[in-house]
Amino acid sequence: MSAVADTLLVAISTDFLTQWSFWIVVGIFAGIYGVLALGLQLNVGYTGVLNFGQAGFMAIGAYSAVILVVDVGLSYAAALPLSMLITVGAGLLVGLPALRLRSDYLAIATIAFSEVVRITAKNARELTGGNQGTLDIELENNRFFVDPWTDASTWIGDNLLDPIGLSGQDFINMPLLLVIWLTLGALAIGLTLLVRSPWGRVLRAIREDEDAARALGKNAFSYKMQSLGISAGIAAIAGWFLVFQAESVNQQSFEPLVTFLAYAVLVLGGLASFGGVLAGTIIFWFLLEGLREIDLGLDGNQIASLRFIVAGLVLILLMAFRPQGVFGKKEEMVLGE
Amino acid sequence: MPAGMEASSIAAANGATPWQRARRFADENPAGIFLAIMALVGTALAATQGLDDFGQRTINGFVNGSSIALGAIGLTLVYGILRLTNFAHGDMLTAGAYIALLFNLTLELPFILSLLIAVAAMAALGVILELVMWRPMRKRKAGMLQLLLMTIGLAFVLRNVVQFFAGADPKSLDVNVTDSYFFLDLSIGRTQLYVLITAMLVLLAVATLLRVTSLGRQMRALADNFDLAETTGVDTGRVVIWTWVLAAGLAGLAGVLLGASGGSINPNFGFQLLLSLFAAVVLGGIGNAYGALAGGLVIGLAQEWSTLVIDSIWKEAVSFIVLIIVLLVRPQGIFGSSRSL
Numbered sequence: 001m002s003a004v005a006d007t008l009l010v011a012i013s014t015d016f017l018t019q020w021s022f023w024i025v026v027g028i029f030a031g032i033y034g035v036l037a038l039g040l041q042l043n044v045g046y047t048g049v050l051n052f053g054q055a056g057f058m059a060i061g062a063y064s065a066v067i068l069v070v071d072v073g074l075s076y077a078a079a080l081p082l083s084m085l086i087t088v089g090a091g092l093l094v095g096l097p098a099l100r101l102r103s104d105y106l107a108i109a110t111i112a113f114s115e116v117v118r119i120t121a122k123n124a125r126e127l128t129g130g131n132q133g134t135l136d137i138e139l140e141n142n143r144f145f146v147d148p149w150t151d152a153s154t155w156i157g158d159n160l161l162d163p164i165g166l167s168g169q170d171f172i173n174m175p176l177l178l179v180i181w182l183t184l185g186a187l188a189i190g191l192t193l194l195v196r197s198p199w200g201r202v203l204r205a206i207r208e209d210e211d212a213a214r215a216l217g218k219n220a221f222s223y224k225m226q227s228l229g230i231s232a233g234i235a236a237i238a239g240w241f242l243v244f245q246a247e248s249v250n251q252q253s254f255e256p257l258v259t260f261l262a263y264a265v266l267v268l269g270g271l272a273s274f275g276g277v278l279a280g281t282i283i284f285w286f287l288l289e290g291l292r293e294i295d296l297g298l299d300g301n302q303i304a305s306l307r308f309i310v311a312g313l314v315l316i317l318l319m320a321f322r323p324q325g326v327f328g329k330k331e332e333m334v335l336g337e
Numbered sequence: 338m339p340a341g342m343e344a345s346s347i348a349a350a351n352g353a354t355p356w357q358r359a360r361r362f363a364d365e366n367p368a369g370i371f372l373a374i375m376a377l378v379g380t381a382l383a384a385t386q387g388l389d390d391f392g393q394r395t396i397n398g399f400v401n402g403s404s405i406a407l408g409a410i411g412l413t414l415v416y417g418i419l420r421l422t423n424f425a426h427g428d429m430l431t432a433g434a435y436i437a438l439l440f441n442l443t444l445e446l447p448f449i450l451s452l453l454i455a456v457a458a459m460a461a462l463g464v465i466l467e468l469v470m471w472r473p474m475r476k477r478k479a480g481m482l483q484l485l486l487m488t489i490g491l492a493f494v495l496r497n498v499v500q501f502f503a504g505a506d507p508k509s510l511d512v513n514v515t516d517s518y519f520f521l522d523l524s525i526g527r528t529q530l531y532v533l534i535t536a537m538l539v540l541l542a543v544a545t546l547l548r549v550t551s552l553g554r555q556m557r558a559l560a561d562n563f564d565l566a567e568t569t570g571v572d573t574g575r576v577v578i579w580t581w582v583l584a585a586g587l588a589g590l591a592g593v594l595l596g597a598s599g600g601s602i603n604p605n606f607g608f609q610l611l612l613s614l615f616a617a618v619v620l621g622g623i624g625n626a627y628g629a630l631a632g633g634l635v636i637g638l639a640q641e642w643s644t645l646v647i648d649s650i651w652k653e654a655v656s657f658i659v660l661i662i663v664l665l666v667r668p669q670g671i672f673g674s675s676r677s678l
Contacts, residue, residue, distance in 0.1 A: 116661070119653060
């Protein structure tokens with residue numbers, strides 16, 4: 001079984017007993033993948049850059065934040081911006097050579113990058129805790145990283161959710177859901193404004209015809225770098241949310257599968273629409289998790305496999321018959337050689 | 338290389354600094370330079386780590402590398418001819434290995450027969466997918482991203498259909514895992530030796546097919562320039578079908594051989610190999626079948642040699658690093674020409 005599916009399954013199935021908390025966790029994953037896919041939307045949908053390294057950027061964001069807080073001892077206010085800066089730096093470092101490559105080479109190179117990050121996380125035990133997760137144990141003992149979040153989460157629960165009756169064990173994850181989706185919404189609005197600016201129009205021009213954009217005196221390479229840098233920074237946020245959710249950090253959560261699923265979310269919602277990403281991630285995750293509810297008399301392994309068979313078929317059929325996605329515009333789905 | 342280029346480069350070489358001349362030499366003989374580097378690294382490793390250790394890793398490297406090469410040839414042919422970056426190719430190795438497993442373990446057929454059935458079944462699957470997916474999509478002039486994501490969807494389906502029926506736990510083919518042959522201070526398992534011989538013979542056969550048969554020449558013509566080949570009367574539909582027979586059949590064979598020599602398989606093993614296959618393909622120049630053959634052997638060797646100097650936990654990262662370095666330094670590969678970019 002694929003490892004990411006595993007971690008997701010474990011994360012979700014413990015809450016499966018009560019329906020509310022199950023769907024809240026589904027909503028949390030939908031939100032995290034939504035954040036990841038917003039970055040992809042900027043790269044793929046608006047710039048024509050096939051970034052397949054999103055899982056790697058997410059890993060750098062998650063690990064750097066945890067290491068800065070737990071090992072270095074920084075406060076949240078210092079660690080999170082610094083972690084984002086590191087991730088953006090990684091994005092630029094990858095982009096510097098990779099963005100000169102043809103788009104299919106770029107896809108392969110960025111996957112290779114994300115796997116190098118993951119294998120480093122797995123093997124550099126002193127730094128990351130590796131597979132055994134000594135960093136996880138530290139997280140549990142010191143709780144430096146999670147405690148401020150737990151406090152904030154309790155505050156949200158007591159002051160905002162209790163008064164409207166959303167309290168108790170069922171809604172323990174509600175504050176995280178709230179924060180993730182508020183962030184997701186804010187990012188979607190911010191990015192929409194950004195691509196409507198003159199800067200965004202240059203991005204689209206590069207996507208449509210890079211040579212023409214160059215001929216008009218635009219430095220296409222620099223714009224692509226900016227697009228990739230922003231996307232990496234957004235992936236860092238998704239990484240932090242993943243740590244808040246799991247209260248641990250494990251390399252298995254950053255397999256290429258994560259990037260592929262984010263692409264499924266992206267094309268389901270449709271290219272060149274940030275609102276589409278929000279709709280896409282809700283449809284995708286509720287479809288994927290809803291399949292659990294249908295009782296076919298299968299064992300756990302078969303249910304997990306079946307869900308990913310359906311995800312694969314959705315991707316194939318979508319690309320064959322409705323490449324513009326549910327909400328996208330067909331004329332924006334031109335990505336040739 | 339075009340004849341005119343030589344004259345122009347000689348002219349340009351006049352008055353160049355030695356460094357520029359060396360660079361030009363490297364640009365024009367990439368394969369030779371690369372071979373020299375490999376030989377140099379090999380000699381250095383043999384000298385510092387001992388001949389026995391080095392020899393043993395080299396044997397292991399050839400066993401793995403020859404199977405990787407088999408997988409990489411199909412990947413590169415499909416890319417060269419159809420411009421399809423097939424992310425499902427690794428999972429085609431998995432599917433082949435599990436089909437062999439089904440016949441070998443569940444139906445208790447001999448291993449060789451199971452292998453042949455798996456290769457035939459994968460070749461048939463390749464043709465079916467061409468007819469129901471790839472040909473209709475080409476007719477619609479599907480974009481690169483569209484096709485790429487379809488291959489990712491197909492990868493999900495293949496891997497999880499395997500897992501649905503076979504489960505996620507590692508499984509082993511019924512092959513001899515105990516007998517070994519010894520020569521000097523080196524050893525090779527009997528199965529590994531058979532795998533190496535089979536893979537090498539098939540690689541030789543494929544190289545011959547591509548070089549001397551009319552079909553092979555047509556495949557290379559299509560990889561070179563699809564439209565031009567079509568204009569000059571090549572029956573492209575037929576050649577594409579045979580390309581899939583070859584690519585998918587070889588993927589199945591590579592999967593079974595890797596499963597046999599590696600000891601066990603799980604539904605993820607093909608996907609985990611995908612980047613090694615890409616590394617072999619890019620190293621040899623994407624679309625170049627001979628390049629993929631050489632690239633596969635190099636990747637196999639590089640992975641095994643790396644264990645002489647660094648902890649073997651990093652072995653799986655070696656092919657990714659090779660891939661990244663090649664993409665940075667020479668994206669057209671060691672056999673490719675810069676015009677193919």
